Amino acid sequence: MRWLDPRPQRRGPIPWYYTGVIMYLIEVVALARLPRTLPQSFSYFSLESLEEGAVVEIELNHRRLFAMVTRSIGVKQAKQDLRSRAFQLKKIQNIISRASIINARDRALLQWISEYYLAQPSTVLKLILPSFITDTFEVSSWPARHEIEPYPRMIEVVPEEYPIERYQKAVEHALQNGRQALILVPEIERAETLADVISEIVPKERLLVVTSSKTPRELRTSWHRVRNGEPLIIVGTRTSLFFPFTNLGLIIIDRESSPAHKSWDQEPRYDGREVAAKLHSLHGGQMILAGYPPSLNSYHLAKDEQVARLIPSRELVTSPLSLFVDMAREIKEQNEFVVFSQVLKDKLRNVIQDGGRAFLFVNRKGFAPFILCQQCGFIFRCSECSVPLVYHVQESLASATLLCHHCGSKNKPPDVCLECGSHKLKAYGIGIERVAKDLKKMFPNVPVLSLLHGEPKETKNAKTALEKLKKMSCYIAIGTEFAIPLRLPRMELAAIISIDSALSLPDFMQTERLFRSLSLIRRLSSKIFILQSYAKEPEMLIDLFHGSFEHFAEKELKERRRFHYPPFGELIKLTVQDSSREEALTQVKRLYAGLRIVPHYFGPEAVEVTNPYPAYIEKKKGNFIFHILIKIMDASKSRDMKLLIAEHTPDTVQVDVGPQSLL
Numbered sequence: 001m002r003w004l005d006p007r008p009q010r011r012g013p014i015p016w017y018y019t020g021v022i023m024y025l026i027e028v029v030a031l032a033r034l035p036r037t038l039p040q041s042f043s044y045f046s047l048e049s050l051e052e053g054a055v056v057e058i059e060l061n062h063r064r065l066f067a068m069v070t071r072s073i074g075v076k077q078a079k080q081d082l083r084s085r086a087f088q089l090k091k092i093q094n095i096i097s098r099a100s101i102i103n104a105r106d107r108a109l110l111q112w113i114s115e116y117y118l119a120q121p122s123t124v125l126k127l128i129l130p131s132f133i134t135d136t137f138e139v140s141s142w143p144a145r146h147e148i149e150p151y152p153r154m155i156e157v158v159p160e161e162y163p164i165e166r167y168q169k170a171v172e173h174a175l176q177n178g179r180q181a182l183i184l185v186p187e188i189e190r191a192e193t194l195a196d197v198i199s200e201i202v203p204k205e206r207l208l209v210v211t212s213s214k215t216p217r218e219l220r221t222s223w224h225r226v227r228n229g230e231p232l233i234i235v236g237t238r239t240s241l242f243f244p245f246t247n248l249g250l251i252i253i254d255r256e257s258s259p260a261h262k263s264w265d266q267e268p269r270y271d272g273r274e275v276a277a278k279l280h281s282l283h284g285g286q287m288i289l290a291g292y293p294p295s296l297n298s299y300h301l302a303k304d305e306q307v308a309r310l311i312p313s314r315e316l317v318t319s320p321l322s323l324f325v326d327m328a329r330e331i332k333e334q335n336e337f338v339v340f341s342q343v344l345k346d347k348l349r350n351v352i353q354d355g356g357r358a359f360l361f362v363n364r365k366g367f368a369p370f371i372l373c374q375q376c377g378f379i380f381r382c383s384e385c386s387v388p389l390v391y392h393v394q395e396s397l398a399s400a401t402l403l404c405h406h407c408g409s410k411n412k413p414p415d416v417c418l419e420c421g422s423h424k425l426k427a428y429g430i431g432i433e434r435v436a437k438d439l440k441k442m443f444p445n446v447p448v449l450s451l452l453h454g455e456p457k458e459t460k461n462a463k464t465a466l467e468k469l470k471k472m473s474c475y476i477a478i479g480t481e482f483a484i485p486l487r488l489p490r491m492e493l494a495a496i497i498s499i500d501s502a503l504s505l506p507d508f509m510q511t512e513r514l515f516r517s518l519s520l521i522r523r524l525s526s527k528i529f530i531l532q533s534y535a536k537e538p539e540m541l542i543d544l545f546h547g548s549f550e551h552f553a554e555k556e557l558k559e560r561r562r563f564h565y566p567p568f569g570e571l572i573k574l575t576v577q578d579s580s581r582e583e584a585l586t587q588v589k590r591l592y593a594g595l596r597i598v599p600h601y602f603g604p605e606a607v608e609v610t611n612p613y614p615a616y617i618e619k620k621k622g623n624f625i626f627h628i629l630i631k632i633m634d635a636s637k638s639r640d641m642k643l644l645i646a647e648h649t650p651d652t653v654q655v656d657v658g659p660q661s662l663l
């Protein structure tokens with residue numbers, strides 16, 4: 001077990017007073033995010049034996065910290081240990097709790113996360129004992145944790161149209177049996193919405209919302225109520241997975257295919273769905289995977305696992321007429337660059353004349369995605385990131401601006417080309433501002449709403465925007481990816497204005513992501529769905545237009561199996577970055593050299609380590625980024641491989657197990 005494996009700190013002779021006196025060697029994990037360069041497990045001595053899970057206070061680098069005991073050994077047994085490791089031991093400062101504050105299930109979860117995600121034990125412990133708990137750490141008054149026999153397991157995969165009634169039924173059933181239930185949601189707003197719906201059938205005092213919008217005091221109260229085993233319904237974001245459940249009989253993963261279930265910016269980069277599945281295997285009971293379309297992982301799980309059940313999606317009551325428009329032909333026919341195809345213009349006009357509503361999807365913010373010199377082909381790029389600057393003309397910026405979407409740098413639009421001095425500069429491509437401008441020209445009397453992240457006026461938060469939309473009968477809403485989870489009201493027309501840059505991204509999950517986004521947008525429409533594209537009709541559209549998720553999934557899974565991509569293999573993405581390109585390259589090459597031992601030891605048919613490759617956006621915020629991808633093909637050796645990988649991965653390397661993107 002990695003988190004019980006202390007690394008020696010200092011070497012020196014064993015002082016005389018450690019011999020002949022009854023004492024105990026205590027190993028602890030500190031309750032603090034420590035620099036990754038420090039060892040994660042520390043040894044102290046104590047005059048009494050302490051059980052695993054007891055809490056003590058230690059001194060570490062002149063700081064007083066809480067720590068959890070992971071092992072306690074009488075000195076007679078430990079003598080050999082002491083001699084071989086030659087520790088210079090300090091005494092623990094205080095005993096905060098003699099009783100264990102965690103139970104066997106917490107320990108199992110801790111160990112699993114630490115090993116599965118290659119995470120430091122102290123970092124994982126901070127998830128299980130968050131700061132709103134350790135800030136006022138009055139553990140002496142805590143009742144002991146119960147150990148409970150797990151319930152029999154059952155998994156259900158249900159489509160989006162049912163959930164509310166299905167949730168209510170499952171939740172009611174859990175409460176009637178005196179159990180706890182967890183509804184895991186991808187976004188904070190969704191937690192509030194769902195809680196409203198659940199509160200219709202559940203007594204208010206039995207329902208807890210757990211998100212970062214709650215105060216530490218509220219979270220602390222909820223945490224203790226869960227720990228005391230009260231039958232409760234928790235609706236929460238990822239944080240709630242680490243609540244001290246003692247009686248968990250139901251887990252619902254809401255909008256299960258949402259990418260927001262994965263933690264991407266902080267270690268460990270865990271996937272809420274995977275942690276929920278682990279919780280489920282420890283607690284047993286029922287697990288419901290809900291949402292349309294299901295993720296390929298869940299679909300695969302439901303098909304292969306005996307405990308899982310896939311409930312096929314109910315056909316849409318009114319399936320919209322779906323049209324594909326070849327924009328290359330359109331431009332040829334109209335003899336100029338156009339944002340709207342003729343058919344989209346006509347249909348839009350019809351809908352608006354009838355007082356209807358429309359949603360238009362644009363996958364780019366700003367007015368135009370890049371500025372190009374027509375003389376020499378020069379593209380204006382951010383100096384800190386290797387991406388084109390996006391041309392913005394929105395009112396909130398005083399004047400037209402070239403904005404970097406990665407570091408936020410603002411630049412004045414140039415008058416002449418930096419390369420050749422030519423004045424022939426042109427803004428290329430379609431951004432959401434350009435679509436809004438054209439619409440206002442075409443339909444001066446119709447409200448046009450932009451739904452995009454960070455739009456200050458229209459959508460300070462999603463809730464206000466939605467409420468506004470629900471009150472209006474005739475409008476055109478335009479949105480980026482940001483608009484998809486909002487679940488707008490149904491409209492007469494939905495269209496994809498442009499999505500081509502996303503169609504060509506060379507990423508293993510890209511087709512699944514696109515299918516999901518396009519399905520959700522198509523489902524917004526009750527009458528017409530239009531997809532404009534410069535690409536030839538993508539194959540996936542056939543399945544999309546005919547609503548055949550199963551056909552799409554089978555084909556896609558076949559491809560994944562061929563290349564050992566998840567769910568048929570496991571991926572680990574390692575990332576190195578540095579402000580100097582040379583330094584980043586040196587580091588990543590050194591990392592690669594160290595990791596070559598992994599396929600050497602386990603065999604090239606069991607695991608693959610790719611050559612280092614630059615990130616798709618090679619430079620971000622002044623840092624050069626390189627990746628190495630590890631593909632584990634033999635799942636039975638995954639645990640051992642990860643231990644070896646961890647040994648050869650220095651602390652400066654970012655680790656992402658189960659990355660959502662390889663780019």
Ligand SMILES: [Zn+2]
Pocket residue numbers: 373374375376377378417418419420421422
């Ligand atoms: Zn030029």
Ligand SMILES: [Zn+2]
Pocket residue numbers: 382383384385404405406407408409621
């Ligand atoms: Zn930048």
